[in-house]
Amino acid sequence: MDPVLRPQRRESDRLLPADPALRSIARDLYARVADAPIISPHGHVPAAMLDADTPFPDPAALFVTSDHYVTRLLHASGVPLDALGLGRETVAPRSIWRTLAEHWHEFAGTASQLWLEQELREVLGITEELGPESADRIFDAIDRRLQEPAFRPRALFDEFDIAVLATTDDPLDDLDAHERLANSSLRGRVVPTFRPDGYLDPDADGFSERVQALLGADQAPSTFAGYLTALEGRRAHFRARGAVSADHGVLEPLALDLDAGEAERLFAEVLRGTAGAADRRRFRGHMLFQMARMSVEDGLVMTVHAGVLRNHSTATRRAFGPDTGHDIPIPTSFVEGLRPVLERWGLRPDFHLVLFTVDETTFSRELAPLAGFYPAVYIGAPWWFLDAPHAMARFRSAVTETAGFYRTSGFIDDTRAFLSIPARHDTARRADAAFLAGLVAEDRITIATAERVADDLVGAIPRTAFKL
Structure with missing residues (x-):
């Protein structure tokens, strides 16, 4: 498996103070805990997912349809929820992903953008910026990674x-x-x-x-x-x-x-x-x-x-x-x-x-x-x-x-x-x-x-x- 999280994470000063003196102190403090084990005492990941250990679904289901942080802002931007696969009609995953890519600039400054870009870069190894021109390439790259044994739920649980x-x-x-x-x-x-x-x-x-x-x-x-x-x-x-x-x-x-x-x-x-x-x-x-x-x-x-x-x-x-x-x-x-x-x-x-x-x-x-x-x-x-x-x-x-x-x-x-x-x-x-x-x-x-x-x-x- 490619290095996923820790090796790349320390290279970034993301979210640390802009003032050089403060940033130096914060960088050292962050380095102490960057690799600490994760304690997650409240969340909604289903136990059945880890128990079955089946591959994750397509990129749209993983990052869009199931994430109400994402769907609500797309809806606010004029995208009908049924175009995101939330209605009775089946929508092609690639179409949903292209919709996200077309509106991705509207997520600038949101926590959703911060998390999703970090997931793409540091978990899946995808560094290209999401947009209409790159949407299909990124969709295909994610889809390939999700089929690898190293990206099954239990493997990632241990990797995280x-x-x-x-x-x-x-x-x-x-x-x-x-x-x-x-x-x-x-x-x-x-x-x-x-x-x-x-x-x-x-x-x-x-x-x-x-x-x-x-x-x-x-x-x-x-x-x-x-x-x-x-x-x-x-x-x-x-x-x-x-x-x-x-x-x-x-x-x-x-x-x-x-x-x-x-x-x-x-x-x-x-x-x-x-x-x-x-x-x-x-x-x-x-x-x-x-x-x-x-x-x-x-x-x-x-x-x-x-x-x-x-x-x-x-x-x-x-x-x-x-x-x-x-x-x-x-x-x-x-x-x-x-x-x-x-x-x-x-x-x-x-x-x-x-x-x-x-x-x-x-x-x-x-x-x-x-x-x-x-x-x-x-x-x-x-x-x-x-x-x-x-x-x-x-x-x-x-x-x-x-x-x-x-x-x-x-x-x-x-x-x-x-x-x-x-x-x-x-x-x-x-x-x-x-x-x-x-x-x-x-x-x-x-x-x-x-x-x-x-x-x-x-x-x-x-x-x-x-x-x-």
């Missing part, structure tokens, strides 16, 4: 030096693929993550059917107590297969501690589909509280990804389904909504609550003060619309003076695009090296401290936050 990769899984998944991977020749760990959103939110498609399936799988009665017992049983199944965390994607970070009678009433109504909007909201809030209780009891790290209004375009959802690029952030507040959880368990250092936001105004106003006091709270890394170089710098500037580095989660790639994992982690390592270099140059920390923090940001910090 992934120490830990967490998937995101349905509570009723049997997790057999994880068990097989645990007994395979992979050098790193692949662990499941418990993601129960569709079983907790009455507004989720198929909620009642999911809950009935959950109760049936555990042979639990159709009562609120039976429902909780069934959820606890599935969490135990995940823990037995190596899970370290439970993830919750919520619009509103609201936790409510309700009495047993009201909880039973709400459960019956949401299951029948007769609960009004206010009661559905209260049920969601109580279930987030119950998930916190379960994390305290079973030790799974609780991560909360809040503040994204899913499927903003009704017409697009009707035509193309969910998760097709029209999820939009909204203003989000954590302090009051999560107070019942923190009043009950926030002082317990064995309870780990990692909070993610796409509302930057909460970084210094809410998340840093919360993590700067409560032993249970960690600040999640910049996520989704914020996992880009300038946003990472703003994040560090906003939270460090209050909470420091050690109350954060370490970088989270949160990706479905397997080939982008090293590019995304490399971006974070460069951004952190640049930020630390600034603190050294300002004589706020010593170089020895900066070196320790740089090392810990890719090792001890995520391992601590996620109990690895």
Whole structure:
């Protein structure tokens, strides 16, 4: 296999400060961690892909159709989603790739461009710039590389030096693929993550059917107590297969501690589909509280990804389904909504609550003060619309003076695009090296401290936050 990532990566000063003195410090800090193993404690790469180890599909499916970062910007530029293979009609992969190439200049300055160009150059060895004239040559070159054994998923998993990769899984998944991977020749760990959103939110498609399936799988009665017992049983199944965390994607970070009678009433109504909007909201809030209780009891790290209004375009959802690029952030507040959880368990250092936001105004106003006091709270890394170089710098500037580095989660790639994992982690390592270099140059920390923090940001910090 050609050298893929590490030999070429160090030759570039990409994302390091332009000032020569700062760049020199940042370059040395980055060099310390450039080759460090990757810890990816939250993402969406399916375990089945690594288990089957089948070749990746064509370039369009790998880099365009499955990446909503790419399809949403192409759509904004006037490209219909059905021209990208998201509709009912089959579209030739080469045609989709040519469409990307025609619009590639419109991605200038975006994180998508940064990641995709790094994947092409440093993983696939393709150095020609993408454009209409080069589209077919690059498509053919990628297609050839993807057929090579060295570019199968398991080979790349080892080449990327992934120490830990967490998937995101349905509570009723049997997790057999994880068990097989645990007994395979992979050098790193692949662990499941418990993601129960569709079983907790009455507004989720198929909620009642999911809950009935959950109760049936555990042979639990159709009562609120039976429902909780069934959820606890599935969490135990995940823990037995190596899970370290439970993830919750919520619009509103609201936790409510309700009495047993009201909880039973709400459960019956949401299951029948007769609960009004206010009661559905209260049920969601109580279930987030119950998930916190379960994390305290079973030790799974609780991560909360809040503040994204899913499927903003009704017409697009009707035509193309969910998760097709029209999820939009909204203003989000954590302090009051999560107070019942923190009043009950926030002082317990064995309870780990990692909070993610796409509302930057909460970084210094809410998340840093919360993590700067409560032993249970960690600040999640910049996520989704914020996992880009300038946003990472703003994040560090906003939270460090209050909470420091050690109350954060370490970088989270949160990706479905397997080939982008090293590019995304490399971006974070460069951004952190640049930020630390600034603190050294300002004589706020010593170089020895900066070196320790740089090392810990890719090792001890995520391992601590996620109990690895």
